[in-house]
Structure formats: structure tokens, C-alpha cells
Amino acid sequence: MHIYAYSGVWRSSKTKGWKFIVDEETGGRLLTLDTSKTFDNLRVMVCEDFGTDLNLVNIDLSYLPSDLVIGLDSPPVFITNDRQLKNFLTYVKTKASTRLCVCIRSKVGFNLNEEPAELPNREEVGMSGEVSDDIDGEAELEEKDAKIDESDDENKCEKDMTNGKSVRFSLVDVVKKGQHFTSKAALQATMEICAMKHNFDYKVAKTDRRVWYVRCAYDDCRWRVRAEGLTGSSYFIIKKYVPDHSCAPSSRNHSVRTVSSKTVGSLIKHKYETVKEGPKPNDIIQFMRDDHGVEISYSLAWEAREYAVSVVRGIPEKGYEKVPKYLHMMKEANPGSHTFYETDSDGRFKFLFIAYGQSIRGFYAAIRKVIVVDGTFLKSKYKGVLMVATALDGNSNLYPIAFGVVDSENDRSWEWFMRQLKVVIGDDQNLAFVSDRNNSLAKALAKVYPHAHHGICIHHLLNNVVTYFKGKGVAGLVAKASKAYRVADFKKQFTAIFSISPAIGNYLIQADVRKWARCQFPGYRYDVRTNNPAESINSALRSPREFPVIPLLDSIREMMTRWFFKRRALSSKHKQPLTVAVEKKIDRRIEKGKKFQVFPVSDDRFLVRGDTFECMVDLVRRTCSCGKFDLMKIPCRHAIKAAFSVGIQAHTLTDDMYTTASWRSIYEESINPISVPEDAWIVPSHVQKAKVLPPETRRAAGRRKKRRYETVEDKIRSSQGTQSSKRRKCSRCGIEGHNRSTCDRAI
Template sequence: MKVPKTITYNSLVDQLYTLIRADKSRIDLDLNVIYHFGSKGIPPSLISNDDDVAFFLDEIGTFINHRTPLCVSTIEKRSNEPLVTKTRELYTIPPVETKVNDDFCIDDDNENIDRPTCNDVLVKHNLQQTTSNEVLKSHDSSNNRGRKVRQVGEDNLWSTPLLLNQGEKGSTSASTAQLLTSSSSINSWEIKEGQIFENKQELKMKLHLYALKKNFEFKVKKSAKNIWCTVCVDDKCKWRLRATKLVNSNMFEVRKFFGEHTCSLDVRHKDHCQASPWLIGHVIRRKFEGDNVNYKPRSIVKDMSLSYGVLMSYAKAWRCREHALAYIRGTPESSFQKLPSFLYMMEQKNPGTVTHLQMDNEGRFKYCFMALGVSIMGFKTYIRPVICVDGTFLTTRCGGTLLCAMGQDANKQIYPIAFSVVDSENNDSWFYFLLKLKEAIGEVENLVFVSDRHTSIASALTKNFPEAYHGACIHHVSMNIRAKFKTDHFHEEFFLATKAYRKREFLRHFEKITFKDLAIAQYLENQVGFEKWARSFFPGHRYNLMTTGIAESWNNVIAEARGWPITCLMEFMRHTLQKWFFKRRTAASAATGPLATEVEVDLQKLADKSTTSFPFPSSQYEITVGW
């Protein structure tokens, strides 16, 4: 039934009376509709005026998964008899063959779709009690005993446009309303004539999955904007499918489908062309939801062989994995486009957060910086003023380097402070990162930085934090000595010297290094400098942070995320900090002592060790301990 967009309520009712051949003197029409938003519905809405009609016609002009049926209830005008209603569902779609301008059609005469008929369905006329996931309920009376009615649930939101035709007048035989339904869900394997898909791409995906499940191959015979025809790879086989585009819409309808294969099993292959990487990526993409999912290509090869009987190479499995990751996390290009919005929302939703995005002269990404407000506040208030800085490379095809600044809390746990994504570790990138870090944390008294001996870090610290102390990571110093002198026989004496609290103790261990290898001793004294690696000579307070181990540990935390697009990486780090801080706050709230758990453990070990010691005062401020 064709209706114009400007139709009035009274005109619509008159046309419906004519369509269902109802007597106005004996029958009233009640029009209702259930609008679906997402996967859930709302209670039925009564259509009673011109505004309701206009809204309904406008709503059904959207995508197919938002369209809703118009329920027409016929109510007999008899005051002395029980109220009985007869309900019809009118499904609305755009016309299939004839182009209609500014009109909507309640399609009732299209000969290209096989339409089932059904008898009258009797329901209680009690819309106030109808739930949001029902359209009809059975009426338990002698007139409709045993009848079944159709319910619209969350699993069947998309339906083929149909009109439930009225059966013979006066018929009361029990029957079930037969409806042809169409779902474009990729989890539904069956294909039939009359199915409608959101677009051509969805149709192609559904057919590829169908071929993968049924273990056969097909080829495209004709493909255009308005038509898509496929046949079996065997020219003698009768299997074929023909789908056309609906007028004034991107939707495709299966017009012809012959699903029986008459070809030989010899033409079927274990690695057929329909098992393409983009399709397998859709199949396995759920495996990559969540954090640090370690689903490798060899696992893909095994799972596809067991589940679908498809054999594929390691290289093809890798391409499938890349497609799946792109479906879940997007491409690097699209992620860079989302980055400005992400950084803006970080500042809006996280008070005190500092972010910055720097572009090059051509308007392309160059650097970005992020420091969460809670991290900044906690560092300035509670954390020891020692920051370990380090960089690690990113594994995306765009490359890049992640620079980070880490502290350590009282419980000896990693405390991330700030991050920056740059091109590489160079003078400009380190200067940018430390400049933004200075803007975030401000002036901090007795601040100490620990890093490797990268010259760019030393230069940037001198410019941005001239009052801060800079120490070298003793692990990196040890590795440099091994690489330069090709030996590690100094290892024990070197670490004893670095951790010595008194210079006298330090000199005792350093003399052993000098005795073993004079060249190494001269290198540590003249080129590296005692004040950079020895605790007893360091002008500031390094506490227990002699290495950049906490920064290296953070790099292990984000090892998998380093291969993600940039916005996903930043979100992963934010999410990780949120989990950590919540867990630590909960643990600290449950603590009963004044000290952190790790500190209590260390003190207990010292207390246990001191049970056999005997202290003897040697002066007013010194005590000699005997063992």
C-alpha cells in the first residue's frame, strides 16, 4: 500500500479500512507501534493524530534495523460481549521495482516476494500491560484456544517486509502465523530468497561465511552498484545467487537463490578462495578483545583447521590476524585522527591532566604528551622525588618511540607519571618531553633523575631542570663496560662499590677493581664520574633507585600494546593506571599499620636478624653492635 509522507491520520485510517475490508459501523481500528532503539524496545505507542503518523513515517525511513511494524487492531463495537481484537502487522519498506518520490509503501502487491497467509490472530486488547519485548499475546478463550502468536524479541529484530493477509471471513481454525524473516547477522548461516541486507558489503560477508561453513567455493559472475551475481566455481553446477539493490536505498535483496550443489566434491579445496584474510579476520576478531591477548598465527592455523577444515599457511594466518586487529582497534591512520579528541576528553574528564599535541609544518603528527592529574598530584604530595626516564620503540608500521617518566611509591611499586610518543630518541624529542614534564610537575625540591647515559637526556635535563641531580643507571654502566672492555670479571666489586653508603667502604671495593683492571677503573673515574654511579659520591638522594628498572618493567607491561594504534596505546596506559590506583587505594585502606606492606616486611627481616646481636654504646651518638 502506497502512502504519501504528508498523509493525515484520518486518511490513513480510511485506507486501512479499505485494505482490510472492515465495516466502519461495526469495527474500530486501533493503531499501535513499538519503536526499537538499539537491541531493546519501548512500550507500545498509540497513533492517534497527525503528528504520530508523521513521526512514524519519518522513523521507518531510516536503516532497516530501526524499522518497526504498524500493528492494526480491529475492535468490534459490541458493548455486551467480551472484547476481542484481531491484529494485523503491516511491515514497511521502500518499493522494490517502481521508483517513488517522497512516498512510503506498505507493500501488499509485490509479486517477487512469496507471501504466506495466516488466519486471524486473537489477542487481549490490553496494551498497557504489553511488555516491551512482545507484540502479541494469546487470548485464553474458547474462540482462540491453542492459537500461537508471533513475538518480537531481541534475536529477531530485522524482518522481511510482509503484510499478514486476512484469511477467510469467519474462519476460527487454529493456525500459526508463518512469517518469512531475514537476518543479516553473520552468526546466522542460512540464506534464502527475500532476505534483505543493510548493504552490499554485508551481503558479501554473509555469503563468504556461508561458503566457509558449507565448504564450497563460488565466483562472482557479475558485480555492479545495483546487482551482485555469484555462481559455483564448477561451471556445470547449478548453485547460484542473484541479489539486487533496492531503489532509493543501499540495501540489497536476494532475488534468486538455488542452494543445491550438483558439482563433484573434487572441485572443493581445503584452502578455498572464500577463506580470505578479511573474512577470517571477522571470524577471529573476538579473540583480540581485552588486554594483552596473545593469539598467535599458529593458533589461528590450528583453530581454522579444527573448526572449518580450512588449511592455511603461517603467512596467511598472520594477515588474518592483522585484519582482526584492524577491526577491533582500527588502523594507525584512523587512530591518529582520533588522537586530538582523545586528549581533549582526557583533560575534560580527568581534572589536572596535562596533554599536548604538536604538529609539524605540514600539519602532520610530530609529538604528543600525556600526564594524568592523579599521577601529578600523587607525585608532588607523596612520592619520593626520584624520577626514572627511559624510552622504548613502538612496533606499529608507523614506528615511533614512547618516552616515559616513572617513580616508585612507598610499597616499591611502579608509579607512572608521564608519557610521550615521539619519532625517536634525539635532542629535540627529549627536550620536548622534559619541557612538558616540567610544565606538568613544576618545581620540585631535591629532584633526582635516573637514566641511561644517553647524551640527549643529559642535555635536555640541563636546559629544563638545571637544579635537579642526574644519576646514571648502574646496570647500563655495567653493560657499557662489558661492551667496551669485553669482560665481566669486575661485576661483583662494581655493584658493591655502587651501593656503598660510606666513601671509605666505596674505596675499599674500588681498589679491588683497580687491581683487577686499571683501564676499567680509569673509565669509571674519569669518563663516567663517581658522582654519576656511586651512591656515596652522589650529591642528592637516590634512595634505593640505582637503576631504571621500574621504567624497564613498565615497558614489559605495555609490550603487547606497543604494537597497537596510538590512541589505543594511550587508552591502554590510562586504563592500566586506573586499575592499579584503585587496587592500591583499596589495599592501603585495609592496612592496619602506619607503614607500607613492603617496608613492614623489610623491617621484620632486620628485626629477626638482630635477635642475636648485642649493642654496646661507644659514644653519645654511636653504638657498636656485636654478633
Template sequence: EDVPDLLSDAKDEEPFVGKLYATKQDCQIGLAIYAIKEQFYFRQTRTSRHSFVLSCHDVRCDWRILAKELTNCGYYTIKKAQLVHTCTIDTRNLYRKKATSKVIAHVYKSRYNEPINGPKSAQLQTMILEDLRVSASYMKCHRAKEQAVEDTVGNAEDSFLNLEDYFERLKATNPGTVTAIQTELDIEGNTRFLYGFLSFGASIQGFRKLRHVLIIDGTHLSGKYKGVLLTASGQDGNFQVFPLAFAVVDGETEDAWTWFLTKLERIIADSTNLTIISDRAAAIIKAKRTVFPMSHHGACIVHLMRNVVSRYKNKGLAKMVCEAAFSFRRRDFDANFAKIKQANGACALYLEGIGTAKWSRTYFKGERYNLLTSNTAEQLNNALKLSRPSPIIELFMFIQRMLTRWFSARRTKSAKCRGFVTTEVEKVMQTHIRLTKGSKIANITDWSYQIRGLFGHPNTVSLENKVCTCQVFQKLKIPCGHALLAADSIGLPYVNLFGDYYKTQTWRDTYAGVIYPEAPPGDLPIGDLPIGDLPIPEEVTTVTLLPPQTRRPSGRPKEGRIPSTGEIPVPKKKKLTQNKCGRCGQTGHNRTNCVVPI
């Protein structure tokens, strides 16, 4: 009760007798910042368990400070202070040494409440130069940022030690949640982290109501122990990202992808109705063949276009590939592919080698609906980019908080929807109606019709089988404009033409589950579950999980995302032009050297 409140606005003021600091480290850092701003250097001449003495670097100077712990409570106060310098200016140049990584980390934390979202190391260099008038190296600023993040979100090593306990507490609040940790033994016999997997029960229940299309991808982490975050997601009935599962692994290797897909196979059974979309990485293709041999694999058209640009240096060729991939009818695909052959025969052979059924909508053997790219996974990775430098538990906590917000917002949005289909599907339906406006209808049977457009192109639609010769109806599972006109002619409600996964009620059921934060240590959450002690399995409490063995790579740490092939734009070469003479208009000389008579 005798300890007064600490004044946050007095941190940078001149020290005085009686000034309080929260800890010994805060006292030392505060005095170091004061010395930097006043441009003098001091050294710690005497240190004990509960006090220390600071003196000026010049032994003839009278500047002294005695700081002492106050009544064994952890607070430090300045007991004595002689703040007048008698040394010369030329002896004070060592003050720059006080700008250590700890001091810079303190300045960094004081300016940004969430250091993990603060500026990069190069920008921190500029900030220190402006604030403290001190030049700091890039690596010193990088270590300072790491220290500030560690002080805020926790230690990376401790995060691995507490990971199994965190998973158990997370499963206690979220029934049906699936977690897994794969470990390995080092040469000394210690248990070290290798892989970690998480899929919330609410996500598993919701995914079973969606179209059976799974998009998988990986993004590199930038924390102390690096690694890769693997994601598996789908798309809900409103064309929004639906996250299903996450895993932290050592890299995008065949072993890592096989382990990840094995955990997914326990959630989603392998079948011919399942489609997996990803890039054409060899590790993914081999792992898919091992774990999901019955499912269909589709290549992302965006990655394929980037490969075409990288190989053949032709963006126009990539657009032709895109047009061929998005074609619904076989004749349209054949016409577009003929253009590719004519433009570049080597590119056509390259695409045929991949397999037309892998990347084209027309020849794909499974169901891709509107998903020809892995943009869904890219959007999910972009939403998680702020968590990439975090320790592993903080990473999973970020995922939990994000999914909690998404599920809550989409439950509210779906509850407000008054249509029989979702909002985005209704927009697609309106576009289909607009494109076929003014077409003529001819009856074939009770459920079959011929629709002739404004330009005389005929299409035959069967409402009973939900197919149309334009291929849009059966590929997207959304009625095309021809089917909607035919339904109008017989008074058939549009709702009978849609699949269940596009209907509003299915959209609501998809987000019926709730994702809760982890239970507090030792307790179960309030709600449907009883209150009491949380039993932690013995294998969790007895195993000491150490972080993976990694080595910091040489050079500057990479903080940005590694771009994929073809993602970096190739700069255009500038044409060299010669200046013309202002007198005669000829090139090769200027007005001063012109020899043409006036």
C-alpha cells in the first residue's frame, strides 16, 4: 500500500530521487534511454541482489545513481542521485553502446501495442535513428523485434512444451475436435516436435454439408523455428472460404503431405465423389495417390498459367490457356486449344503432357463446380499472414479466434438471408437470366425444351435430368438461363433446380457449430459441459516436448512470402532512342555540335 502508482508519462523524464520503476530491468533500460538522449555513457560499478550503482564512464566525473529494490516487492527506486556531469564532451561518445537490442525492444514495445504487427527490421532502423539519433545494425533491430514479440506473445520454446496441454484444453471446449502431434527422437534421445494437426469439430460438421471439393495449400512461417503451415479448406454455399484443417510441419515434403492427408482421411473418407485441388507439386501428387487414390485431383489453373508465362515468356499464351480451361463445352475447348497449338506447339505438348483432364473444366472426370483455382486457399493464407512469425500456440490461438469471428459473422449473415438460395448464388442466377433474355422456347417433351438465343444458337435442356447442352447446368449445379426459361414456361419453382448445398437452410446449418477458446488450466468451460477439474492424460504431463532442431539460415532473415514460379513480373526492356538535333532534326549529335549552316 505504500508503493504509489507508476506514472506512464514520466518514463523519459530525468531521473530523480524517489522515482519508481516496475522491475530492475525497467530501471536499467529507462536509465539507458536517458543516457542515450543526453549523450553520455555510464557503467555499472557495483551490483548486489537488491541494488546496483551506476557511475559515469569518466572516473573523475561525479555523476552517480544508486538504485535499490523497495521492500522486497520487485519495484526499484532511485535512492541517491548525483546528476551533474564534470566530464568533457569527448569522453561521452560511447553512449551509442547503450542502444542494445533490449533497449530497442523496449522502445519498440512502447510504440506498438502488438509488436508482431509492427514495422519490419529495416523500418525499425529508421525509427531508432529518428527517435534516439543512434545507428543500429539490421541484425540488432531484428533481434530487438524478436525480443519484443517474445515478451508479448510468449517464448517459442515454452510454446512447444505447452502444446499438448493446449490441445487437450481446446478439445474440452470443442467436442469433436481432432488434434495430433507427431514427434521424433534426436541423437540424445530427447522428444522433439515434428508435425502438429488441428481441425475443429464445428468445421468438420460444417464441411460435411458442403460440396465435396477440398483445396490444399501450404504457406511458409517466419518464426524462430520456421516451418510450413498446411491448410485444407472448402467453399460454402455462398462462395466463401470454409477452413477445415491446419497443420504445422517442417516443410512441403512428401512425408509431411502424406501425414497431413492421412489425418484428413480420418475426417473425409476417400471416394470417387471427392475432388482435391492444389498446385502440381510432386510431393502433393505422390501423397494424394497414397492416401486418396480414389478421389480426383485437379490442377490450379492460376499456377498453370504462371508456369506457362515462366516457360514461354508469353502472357497472351497464358490467356489462351485460361480460356480453354474455363470452357464448358467440348467444341469451345477444342477451338481454344487449336489456337494454342497454332501459337506455340511446344506449349500444347506441355499441356497435353500434364493431362487435359487435370486442368480443363470440360474433360475433368470429377466435380469441380466453379473451383478451377486454389484461390480459396490463397485467401485463407492471406488472412493468416499476421500469425506467421508467432510461436506455435499463438499461431493456433490466432486461427481459433479468426474462425470464431468468421462463424459468428456468417451465422448472422445467413440468418438474415430471405431467399431460397444464398446471396452470391442468387447473383449468378440473375446473370444467367440476363444472358438468355429474349430467347425463344420450343417444347420437345414434358420436361425437355429447346431454347434458341437471339443469335440463333440452339440449346436443349432437360429439367428432369438437370442437364443442358451448354454444360453450365451440370458443371456448376446451378441452373443456366435456358433451364430457368424452361422452368418459367411450366411454372416450376426455381428451388427445385438447385442442389441442396446452395440453399439457404444448408448455409445456416453449415455454421451451426460454435468454436470456443481453450478451457482455462484445471477447469472445464461454462456451458453444456460440467464444471470441474480437467483431467490431463498422463502421457501429456510426462512427455517433455522440445522444439524441432533447426539452424538459422545465413544472411538476412526473410520476412516476406516466397513468390512462386511466374509470380514475379518480368520487367520490359526499354528501347534505346537517340536524341535528335534541335536545329536540323538529325540524330547522332546535338544543337551545339551541329554543322548544318543556318
């Protein structure tokens, strides 16, 4: 169907109601629409037909259903999504006279369709319509800054046009006399974008808090703009404007005006709103080159990215003051959650803890009681450490339990984190922890969880063996010893290790065999031999670790929301009795046990032959002399073969935490976001009054890194003077000699 669309702006009055003022210069367009078009398709089509750039403007599409309107105060209907577009098309079928109203607004804060605004009276803004007459020093401006009087400029431009003299182009359709801007920054950004889009440059003749006067960079050109500020307001209004450029393109000695980092950042900030990383500086350079025909430097692109990220994700300093409100609202959205934060005596942020109630309830319902804990560094301005406690579900998926943000990994921070974790996960002999060999973490576990068992990551242990003892040839034996299910197999491997390297053997004993050997572990750690689960979560949060504290917490929440939803959908479609991962294990073990022979010993006990050694299986006690059935709680290939001999299904011998029903139960709840925008948060008075200041960072421990040895190339560059031509400063602390990635100074 054909839709007539025109550009303009809505106006309302008490006597005439709502009326759309058409922009006569822009005119109308005829659009072809059908029900397959989406809202985004329509916006792109409108921008193309009206000759605007979707990256620079916001498009408002609306219409007035006159037969449904009751009263003069009924506003127009705005089309904002696919459903509203479908409603519009359905309505237009029966009301062919309905027009689509297009309002084009610049993203830097002004309306491209808006008619020149009438200046308010003195009672409203404290100044008359002729602002220039009331601004002190106006005569001085005319004498000092205007080499050619502005009124003469306008008259001369008109005379030139009358006499047929060439005018290169006019910006009358971009900005207009009487145009108002919310701030001086918005005005400057608008003019920078205009200069960039229309390939010209200008110079600032005068600027202060009340006047902004610019003219073309070439003295012979008549183009100029003068804007004045309203008294008692941040608004600026264009008072005098010569829109025509008379300078010749051949007289230019450079391309166009270089935009500021803030202006570029305002053009690209939407690219960071729904993604983890967003464009890199080189991507921004290419974007400005392809979309705007402008070359910018890498440093400007980097500063533009920092500005855009700060606008989208918030300024780090301001994030900490929102912590009390955010944690309160998150608990309201997710009942049963435990959140806590701590500040020092000066009110500066110290520690933060968050554990979602849905995750805690799922852990107690059907999760292996093995918690992997680890810490990883944060890369935002105030740095710090993100602490993670996670488990594995019955399908071997990551199941996060708790997160903490602390200053560093030390005795106090790990003990604080463990005490907060103990609020939701109590101490128990059936509970096990797996971590690296961090001394502070080991002390905290021994102090806060004395009854739980502590295992260490075999991967870190093997790294130490290779690094400190040059034991690459022994590392394989250590790995086999750690994986052994039977004590006899472990002793065999450990004896071989001692015979090759007594030093490595003594080191492994000092590391406590019960903490790294599976068959020697006093509790149940199942197949969790490393801290890879926590490391995997750290990897999943690699980009959010660069965010300020509130966006970081919201990224964690979003990740968990997404995981819970996907796994709830996956488990609901899974019809087999055991989870996907366990069904695959059972299938592999059935294949491996095909040739085994089973000899009944009693109704429940069987001797299985055909493997490297004979195994005794007890189906009632769910044990096998190979050790795998006992430690994993999943039937081994010997137990499966014995069960088949008496017509028992393998899934009946598997622990309940591996069943599909248990898998579904732990994800039946959803991790909820905060349902209201920040300006609508309602919190108790004590939360409202709570003040949290940014943390006081300190210099990292350890010897400072020295500069690398000077190479021949360095000496050549130094002799040519290129090294000292421009001193680089750290963007975090502002001190020379290093960059943000290596900065460890207190701020």
C-alpha cells in the first residue's frame, strides 16, 4: 500500500488541539509499505527518502487517528515497534486520508524540523527578545571580533546572489537562525558534525559563557554563526547566521574540521549499548572514514571510545554511590538473595558480596556439593579482584553460586568472602571446596569451614612440578596418580615418581596427598579435579571485568539470566531419564563393556571379567572394586554390564542429581532483572541515606618493573628526536612513563 509521509513538528494549543506543522522546504514523500515491513525497515526507508543519516538523527514516526480522538488534548500516536507499525497499517486500510508524520531530531539535542523558536519574554527568562542589546560588552565584540560586520555579511551575500556570484553551498537546511540548543556543548557538537558532513572548516572568533561566534576558516568566505546564551539558563540561541559558503574548494589547504572525541563518541555510543566489547579504536577510525569521510587519529578514536563507554556504562566514581540502592533493588527482584557490602571508616568502598536466592535453592536441591572458588583481577579504573564461587550441575554446566568484589586477594578479603558465603552455604562434612594453592584462601577455608574438605587444583600442581623441578617427564605420572580411582593404582604411580625424582615426590607429599589425589580425598569431589569451572566464569566475564562496579554486577546478572533461561528450555525438551552429558557417558561405557563376562555371586553381587582386572560389583550398595562407581555416583562399565545381566536399567543406579528431573528443578526459577528504571527505584530511608565513596587504591605489592634494555632501533629513534617529541601519559592516573594496562598506582 502507498503511504503519504511529510516532515515537520507537532504543536499543541488549548483552543485548536494538536496540529502537525509541515516543513515546506523538506516536503513530502510517497512510501510503499506492506505487512512484511518491520519498524527498523521503515526507519531506514524514511531516512533514505528524506536524505538524512540514521547515525546522526532520531526519527519519530506518528499519526493522529482523528476518528478515535476525543477532545483537543488527545496527543498523536507514536510508532515505536513492529506491533505499533502493524496497528498503523491496519488503521490506514480503512482510513486512506491518514498521513504518516515524520519528525527528524538530531542526536545531539535539537530538532531539524523545528521552526525558529520565538524568544521568550523578559518575565520568563529574565531578558528581552533582542538578547544582543542586553549583553554587556556586545559593542566590544562587534569592534574586536567582526572584521566584517555581520549585518554587512548578510547584505553582501544577498547582493552576491543577486549579481549571480557563485555560492558553493548553503547550510540553511541544517541549522537555522533562531535555533535553540540545550547547551553550548550541544551547539558545538552540532557545528562540528555539520562541518564534517559538509566538508568545510571554521575558526572560533569569540567564545565565553554567553557568546559563541564562529566563521569560515577562509577569510574571503561569508559563512558565519553567532549564538548567544539565555540569562539564567544553559540554552543557546542562534541570533545571526550567514548560511552561504562563498569560498572556492580549490583554495582549501586541508580537508575538513577535525571533530572532537566527545562528538565522535556521541556518534558511536549506541554501538556499546547491547554488546560486551563494542568497536575498537581501529574500528572507529574505519567507521568515521566510511560513513563520514573523515580521517581521525588513533588517540582521538581511543578517547572517543572511552567517552562513549563512560556515557553508556557510567562513570566509575559515580557507580559506587549506587551500590546500596542497587543491591536493595536486586534483593527485591530476587527473593532469598543475600547481598552485603562493607566500607572503611571513611565511607570508602571495601567489599561487596552477592548470591542469588534461585541459585542457592538450586544448589541445595540437586547439585553436587563441590564448590570451586577463585579470584581474578578487575580492569576498571579502581581495579580490585572479582571472587567467584561456582559448582557444576548434573549436565556438567557451570552453576554460579556467589560473587564478590574486593580490593585484593589477601587474608582479610578471603575470610570476609567466605563468611558471607557461609550465610547461604553452611559448613558440612559432605561439602568440598576446590581451589588453587592460594595461602590466604586456604587459611580462610580452614577458619570458616572447618568441617568441609579442601582439595587443590591438579593443573596448578602440575605447573609447579614443571616450573620448579623441570619435571616434564614426571608430570604425566603425577596426572595419572591424581586421577587414579584405586589406592593400589595410586601407590604404583607414586612409587614410580619417587624412583625418578625424590625431590618431586617430597614436594607432592608436602602439598598433602589427600588434597590432590582423587582416591585419597576424604570426601567426594567427583570429577572436579581443577578450578577450571571458576576460571571459565572469569573468562565469560572477560569484557565486563573492564566495566565499573554497577555495570559489572548487571553483566553478571544478565549472564545468569541467560544461562538459566537456556538451560530451562533445554532441560524441558530433554526426554531421556538422565542429563545429556551423563547419557553420553553411559553410552560410551556400554560400548566398552560389550565383551565383559558376568558371574553372579549373590542376588546383588557380581564378578565381572574381561577388563584388565576382575571387578566385584554390588548393585545394592552401588560399589565396584574399580572405584569409579563409588566416587562418581554413576555406574561404571562393569556395573552396567552386571545390571544388564539381571534386567536392571542403568539410570536406576545413577544418583538423583544426574537425573533430568533434578536438572529441570534447579532451573525452574528465573534470575530476574530490576523491573523499574533507576529513577523509579523506591528504597528505605537508611538505604537512601547510605553514602559509598570510591575505594582508596594502593600501589601493588612487589618490585616495580624496570624499562627494558635499549635496542639499536631505540638508540636510532632517540638520536632522531622522535621519542621525546610527544610524552605519553597514563589515562588512569595522568602520570607519564606507563600506560593504563600496566598502571598500579594509588589514585
